[in-house]
Protein backbone atom coordinates (compact mmCIF):
# COMPACT_ATOMS: atom_id res chain seq x y z
CA UNK A 377 0.00 0.00 0.00
CA UNK A 378 1.00 3.62 -0.24
CA UNK A 379 1.92 5.73 2.77
CA UNK A 380 3.39 9.16 3.42
CA UNK A 381 6.94 8.48 4.58
CA UNK A 382 10.15 10.34 5.41
CA UNK A 383 13.73 9.12 5.69
CA UNK A 384 15.49 12.17 7.14
CA UNK A 385 13.87 14.40 9.78
CA UNK A 386 13.13 17.92 8.53
CA UNK A 387 10.54 20.05 6.78
CA UNK A 388 7.44 18.95 4.83
CA UNK A 389 9.60 18.69 1.67
CA UNK A 390 11.11 15.53 3.18
CA UNK A 391 7.76 13.74 2.97
CA UNK A 392 7.19 11.41 0.02
CA UNK A 393 4.65 8.86 -1.11
CA UNK A 394 6.28 5.48 -0.49
CA UNK A 395 5.30 1.82 -0.47
CA UNK A 396 4.98 -0.08 2.81
CA UNK A 397 3.42 -3.45 3.70
CA UNK A 398 -0.36 -3.35 4.15
CA UNK A 399 -1.13 -4.01 7.84
CA UNK A 400 -2.64 -7.37 8.79
CA UNK A 401 -5.28 -6.84 11.49
CA UNK A 402 -4.32 -8.83 14.57
CA UNK A 403 -6.58 -10.37 17.18
CA UNK A 404 -9.24 -7.80 18.15
CA UNK A 405 -8.23 -5.36 15.41
CA UNK A 406 -10.26 -3.88 12.57
CA UNK A 407 -8.73 -2.92 9.23
CA UNK A 408 -9.77 0.58 8.10
CA UNK A 409 -9.41 1.94 4.57
CA UNK A 410 -8.31 5.50 5.25
CA UNK A 411 -10.16 8.34 3.48
CA UNK A 412 -8.70 11.19 5.52
CA UNK A 413 -6.22 11.83 8.29
CA UNK A 414 -5.12 14.97 10.16
CA UNK A 415 -2.04 17.00 10.97
CA UNK A 416 -1.41 17.20 14.70
CA UNK A 417 1.48 19.02 16.33
CA UNK A 418 2.96 15.66 17.37
CA UNK A 419 3.13 14.67 13.66
CA UNK A 420 4.98 17.88 12.88
CA UNK A 421 7.40 17.32 15.77
CA UNK A 422 7.92 13.67 14.75
CA UNK A 423 8.64 14.72 11.15
CA UNK A 424 11.24 17.16 12.51
CA UNK A 425 12.83 14.38 14.59
CA UNK A 426 11.75 16.00 17.86
CA UNK A 427 9.18 13.44 19.04
CA UNK A 428 9.99 9.94 20.16
CA UNK A 429 7.51 7.32 18.95
CA UNK A 430 6.30 5.29 21.96
CA UNK A 431 7.46 1.64 21.97
CA UNK A 432 5.21 -0.59 19.86
CA UNK A 433 3.56 2.30 17.97
CA UNK A 434 3.70 2.61 14.16
CA UNK A 435 6.58 4.71 12.81
CA UNK A 436 4.18 6.07 10.16
CA UNK A 437 2.76 9.51 10.98
CA UNK A 438 -0.93 10.05 11.74
CA UNK A 439 -2.60 9.96 15.16
CA UNK A 440 -6.15 9.84 13.87
CA UNK A 441 -8.01 8.89 10.72
CA UNK A 442 -11.46 8.37 9.26
CA UNK A 443 -12.50 5.87 6.64
CA UNK A 444 -14.48 2.69 6.14
CA UNK A 445 -14.20 -0.73 7.72
CA UNK A 446 -12.55 -3.09 5.24
CA UNK A 447 -11.58 -6.19 7.25
CA UNK A 448 -11.36 -7.87 10.63
CA UNK A 449 -8.76 -9.72 12.65
CA UNK A 450 -9.82 -12.74 14.67
CA UNK A 451 -11.91 -12.33 17.79
CA UNK A 452 -13.46 -8.94 16.99
CA UNK A 453 -16.55 -8.59 19.17
CA UNK A 454 -17.99 -5.21 18.15
CA UNK A 455 -20.85 -4.81 15.67
CA UNK A 456 -18.95 -2.90 12.98
CA UNK A 457 -19.65 -4.15 9.44
CA UNK A 458 -17.66 -3.89 6.22
CA UNK A 459 -18.25 -0.41 4.74
CA UNK A 460 -19.21 1.29 8.05
CA UNK A 461 -17.89 4.82 8.35
CA UNK A 462 -15.54 5.06 11.32
CA UNK A 463 -13.03 7.40 12.93
CA UNK A 464 -10.13 6.12 14.99
CA UNK A 465 -7.72 7.20 17.68
CA UNK A 466 -4.31 5.88 16.58
CA UNK A 467 -0.91 5.67 18.18
CA UNK A 468 0.45 6.26 14.64
CA UNK A 469 -0.11 4.94 11.12
CA UNK A 470 -2.89 7.22 9.81
CA UNK A 471 -0.88 8.59 6.85
CA UNK A 472 -1.44 5.42 4.84
CA UNK A 473 -4.07 3.73 2.70
CA UNK A 474 -4.94 1.24 5.44
CA UNK A 475 -4.52 1.14 9.19
CA UNK A 476 -5.24 -1.67 11.66
CA UNK A 477 -7.00 -0.39 14.78
CA UNK A 478 -7.92 -2.11 18.07
CA UNK A 479 -11.72 -2.32 17.88
CA UNK A 480 -12.10 -0.38 21.17
CA UNK A 481 -10.53 2.71 19.56
CA UNK A 482 -12.98 2.89 16.66
CA UNK A 483 -15.92 5.25 16.77
CA UNK A 484 -18.84 5.48 14.36
CA UNK A 485 -18.82 8.73 12.36
CA UNK A 486 -21.90 10.79 13.30
CA UNK A 487 -24.20 10.98 10.26
CA UNK A 488 -23.94 14.76 9.88
CA UNK A 489 -20.12 14.70 9.63
CA UNK A 490 -18.08 14.06 6.48
CA UNK A 491 -15.17 11.62 6.72
CA UNK A 492 -12.88 14.60 6.17
CA UNK A 493 -14.24 16.47 9.19
CA UNK A 494 -14.34 13.27 11.24
CA UNK A 495 -10.62 12.65 10.68
CA UNK A 496 -9.79 15.71 12.77
CA UNK A 497 -11.90 14.65 15.77
CA UNK A 498 -10.40 11.71 17.73
CA UNK A 499 -6.96 12.94 18.82
CA UNK A 500 -7.83 16.58 19.49
CA UNK A 501 -11.24 16.00 21.08
CA UNK A 502 -10.30 12.98 23.18
CA UNK A 503 -7.22 14.83 24.42
CA UNK A 504 -9.30 17.85 25.39
CA UNK A 505 -11.96 15.66 27.00
CA UNK A 506 -9.35 13.74 28.96
CA UNK A 507 -7.57 16.87 30.17
CA UNK A 508 -10.74 18.65 31.27
CA UNK A 509 -12.71 15.74 32.67
CA UNK A 510 -10.31 13.03 33.83
CA UNK A 511 -7.28 15.12 34.79
CA UNK A 512 -8.57 18.56 35.83
CA UNK A 513 -12.06 17.40 36.96
CA UNK A 514 -13.57 20.65 35.73
CA UNK A 515 -16.78 21.59 37.51
CA UNK A 516 -19.73 23.76 36.60
CA UNK A 517 -19.02 27.48 36.94
CA UNK A 518 -15.23 27.13 37.07
CA UNK A 519 -12.94 29.19 34.84
CA UNK A 520 -10.48 27.48 32.49
CA UNK A 521 -7.55 29.25 30.82
CA UNK A 522 -6.75 27.50 27.51
CA UNK A 523 -3.48 28.32 25.75
CA UNK A 524 -3.11 27.97 21.94
CA UNK A 525 -6.85 28.67 21.78
CA UNK A 526 -7.05 28.20 18.00
CA UNK A 527 -5.08 24.93 17.96
CA UNK A 528 -6.73 21.56 17.38
CA UNK A 529 -6.84 20.69 21.08
CA UNK A 530 -7.59 24.32 22.02
CA UNK A 531 -10.67 24.64 19.79
CA UNK A 532 -12.04 21.35 21.13
CA UNK A 533 -11.28 22.40 24.72
CA UNK A 534 -13.21 25.67 24.36
CA UNK A 535 -16.34 23.84 23.22
CA UNK A 536 -16.04 21.09 25.83
CA UNK A 537 -15.48 23.63 28.61
CA UNK A 538 -18.83 25.15 27.62
CA UNK A 539 -20.37 21.66 27.55
CA UNK A 540 -19.19 21.19 31.15
CA UNK A 541 -20.88 24.55 31.97
CA UNK A 542 -17.52 26.13 32.80
CA UNK A 543 -16.05 29.39 31.46
CA UNK A 544 -13.23 29.23 28.86
CA UNK A 545 -10.65 32.02 28.57
CA UNK A 546 -7.98 31.66 25.91
CA UNK A 547 -4.68 32.98 24.68
CA UNK A 548 -3.59 32.94 21.04
CA UNK A 549 -1.05 34.69 18.86
CA UNK A 550 -3.07 36.81 16.41
CA UNK A 551 -6.42 38.63 16.09
CA UNK A 552 -7.92 36.11 13.64
CA UNK A 553 -7.24 33.26 16.06
CA UNK A 554 -8.75 35.26 18.94
CA UNK A 555 -11.91 35.71 16.84
CA UNK A 556 -12.08 31.97 16.06
CA UNK A 557 -11.81 31.22 19.79
CA UNK A 558 -14.54 33.71 20.68
CA UNK A 559 -16.82 32.32 17.99
CA UNK A 560 -16.41 28.85 19.49
CA UNK A 561 -17.41 30.10 22.94
CA UNK A 562 -14.42 31.74 24.66
CA UNK A 563 -15.64 34.30 27.20
CA UNK A 564 -12.44 36.30 26.64
CA UNK A 565 -9.45 35.88 24.35
CA UNK A 566 -6.04 37.49 24.91
CA UNK A 567 -3.18 37.98 22.48
CA UNK A 568 -0.14 36.69 24.38
CA UNK A 569 2.12 38.68 22.05
CA UNK A 570 0.58 41.96 23.22
CA UNK A 571 1.28 42.46 26.90
CA UNK A 572 1.15 40.15 29.90
CA UNK A 573 -1.87 37.82 29.62
CA UNK A 574 -1.87 37.26 33.38
CA UNK A 575 -2.85 40.94 33.91
CA UNK A 576 -5.88 40.37 31.69
CA UNK A 577 -6.78 37.07 33.33
CA UNK A 578 -6.67 38.67 36.78
CA UNK A 579 -8.71 41.61 35.53
CA UNK A 580 -11.34 39.27 34.04
CA UNK A 581 -11.55 37.14 37.19
CA UNK A 582 -11.54 40.20 39.49
CA UNK A 583 -8.19 39.30 40.98
CA UNK A 584 -9.11 35.70 41.82
CA UNK A 585 -7.35 33.88 38.97
CA UNK A 586 -8.57 30.83 37.05
CA UNK A 587 -9.49 27.45 38.53
CA UNK A 588 -7.82 25.47 35.75
CA UNK A 589 -5.08 26.10 33.18
CA UNK A 590 -4.70 23.82 30.14
CA UNK A 591 -1.07 24.43 29.27
CA UNK A 592 0.65 23.12 26.14
CA UNK A 593 3.29 25.89 26.23
CA UNK A 594 5.30 25.22 29.40
CA UNK A 595 8.62 27.08 29.86
CA UNK A 596 7.94 30.51 28.33
CA UNK A 597 4.56 30.89 30.11
CA UNK A 598 5.33 29.46 33.55
CA UNK A 599 5.53 32.72 35.48
CA UNK A 600 2.36 34.15 33.94
CA UNK A 601 0.63 30.84 34.51
CA UNK A 602 1.33 30.76 38.25
CA UNK A 603 0.19 34.36 38.44
CA UNK A 604 -3.05 33.50 36.56
CA UNK A 605 -3.84 30.52 38.80
CA UNK A 606 -6.42 30.83 41.58
CA UNK A 607 -5.55 29.56 45.05
CA UNK A 608 -5.99 25.76 45.03
CA UNK A 609 -6.17 25.87 41.20
CA UNK A 610 -5.17 22.99 38.88
CA UNK A 611 -2.51 23.59 36.24
CA UNK A 612 -2.50 20.82 33.63
CA UNK A 613 0.67 20.57 31.54
CA UNK A 614 0.22 18.61 28.30
CA UNK A 615 2.82 20.11 25.95
CA UNK A 616 6.04 22.12 26.02
CA UNK A 617 5.89 24.19 22.83
CA UNK A 618 7.38 27.14 24.73
CA UNK A 619 10.30 25.17 26.18
CA UNK A 620 10.99 22.54 28.81
CA UNK A 621 13.25 24.48 31.17
CA UNK A 622 12.15 26.72 34.02
CA UNK A 623 14.44 29.29 35.60
CA UNK A 624 13.15 30.82 38.81
CA UNK A 625 11.13 30.16 41.92
CA UNK A 626 8.29 28.15 40.37
CA UNK A 627 7.97 25.84 43.36
CA UNK A 628 7.77 28.70 45.87
CA UNK A 629 5.13 30.52 43.85
CA UNK A 630 3.12 27.35 43.29
CA UNK A 631 3.26 26.43 46.97
CA UNK A 632 2.11 29.91 47.96
CA UNK A 633 -1.03 29.34 45.84
CA UNK A 634 -1.43 25.73 47.02
CA UNK A 635 -1.50 25.02 43.28
CA UNK A 636 -1.79 21.51 41.81
CA UNK A 637 0.60 20.82 38.95
CA UNK A 638 -0.69 17.91 36.84
CA UNK A 639 0.53 16.51 33.55
CA UNK A 640 -0.73 14.08 30.95
CA UNK A 641 0.17 12.34 27.70
CA UNK A 642 -2.43 10.42 25.70
CA UNK A 643 -0.37 8.65 23.04
CA UNK A 644 1.66 6.52 25.44
CA UNK A 645 -1.37 5.41 27.53
CA UNK A 646 -2.43 1.77 27.62
CA UNK A 647 -5.08 0.37 25.28
CA UNK A 648 -7.33 -0.15 28.30
CA UNK A 649 -7.09 3.52 29.29
CA UNK A 650 -7.76 4.75 25.75
CA UNK A 651 -10.68 2.33 25.34
CA UNK A 652 -12.23 3.65 28.56
CA UNK A 653 -11.70 7.23 27.36
CA UNK A 654 -13.36 6.49 24.00
CA UNK A 655 -16.39 4.91 25.72
CA UNK A 656 -16.72 7.66 28.31
CA UNK A 657 -16.46 10.51 25.87
CA UNK A 658 -18.43 9.12 22.92
CA UNK A 659 -21.95 10.19 23.83
CA UNK A 660 -20.88 13.62 25.08
CA UNK A 661 -18.70 14.30 22.04
CA UNK A 662 -21.45 13.26 19.61
CA UNK A 663 -23.82 15.62 21.41
CA UNK A 664 -21.43 18.57 21.06
CA UNK A 665 -20.58 17.79 17.44
CA UNK A 666 -24.29 17.61 16.60
CA UNK A 667 -24.90 20.95 18.33
CA UNK A 668 -22.08 22.43 16.30
CA UNK A 669 -23.58 21.19 13.02
CA UNK A 670 -27.19 22.09 13.95
CA UNK A 671 -26.83 24.91 16.50
CA UNK A 672 -30.58 25.61 16.71
CA UNK A 673 -31.70 22.02 17.40
Ligand SMILES: NC(=O)c1ccc[n+]([C@@H]2O[C@H](COP(=O)([O-])OP(=O)(O)OC[C@H]3O[C@@H](n4cnc5c(N)ncnc54)[C@H](OP(=O)(O)O)[C@@H]3O)[C@@H](O)[C@H]2O)c1
Pocket residue numbers: 415416417418499500503524525526527528529530547548549550553592593596614615616617618619640641642643
Ligand atom coordinates in the same frame (compact mmCIF):
# COMPACT_ATOMS: atom_id res chain seq x y z
N1 LIG B 1 -0.39 15.47 26.11
C1 LIG B 1 -1.16 14.98 25.15
O1 LIG B 1 -1.76 13.93 25.29
C2 LIG B 1 -1.31 15.76 23.90
C3 LIG B 1 -2.22 15.33 22.90
C4 LIG B 1 -2.40 16.14 21.76
C5 LIG B 1 -1.65 17.31 21.63
N2 LIG B 1 -0.75 17.64 22.59
C6 LIG B 1 0.03 18.87 22.50
O2 LIG B 1 -0.89 19.94 22.45
C7 LIG B 1 -0.32 21.02 21.75
C8 LIG B 1 -1.28 21.47 20.67
O3 LIG B 1 -1.39 20.47 19.69
P1 LIG B 1 -2.31 20.70 18.41
O4 LIG B 1 -2.06 19.58 17.48
O5 LIG B 1 -3.69 20.99 18.85
O6 LIG B 1 -1.61 22.05 17.89
P2 LIG B 1 -1.79 22.88 16.55
O7 LIG B 1 -3.20 22.79 16.05
O8 LIG B 1 -0.67 22.54 15.66
O9 LIG B 1 -1.59 24.40 17.10
C9 LIG B 1 -0.47 24.77 17.82
C10 LIG B 1 -0.50 26.29 18.09
O10 LIG B 1 0.18 26.54 19.30
C11 LIG B 1 0.66 27.88 19.30
N3 LIG B 1 2.06 27.91 19.72
C12 LIG B 1 3.07 27.21 19.20
N4 LIG B 1 4.22 27.50 19.84
C13 LIG B 1 3.90 28.40 20.79
C14 LIG B 1 4.66 29.09 21.77
N5 LIG B 1 5.98 28.91 21.91
N6 LIG B 1 4.03 29.94 22.59
C15 LIG B 1 2.68 30.13 22.47
N7 LIG B 1 1.91 29.51 21.53
C16 LIG B 1 2.52 28.66 20.71
C17 LIG B 1 0.53 28.39 17.85
O11 LIG B 1 -0.60 29.26 17.81
P3 LIG B 1 -0.48 30.86 18.10
O12 LIG B 1 -0.44 31.51 16.76
O13 LIG B 1 -1.68 31.15 18.89
O14 LIG B 1 0.82 31.07 18.84
C18 LIG B 1 0.24 27.13 17.06
O15 LIG B 1 -0.53 27.35 15.91
C19 LIG B 1 1.04 20.52 21.23
O16 LIG B 1 2.01 20.89 22.17
C20 LIG B 1 0.86 19.01 21.25
O17 LIG B 1 2.08 18.33 21.32
C21 LIG B 1 -0.58 16.90 23.70
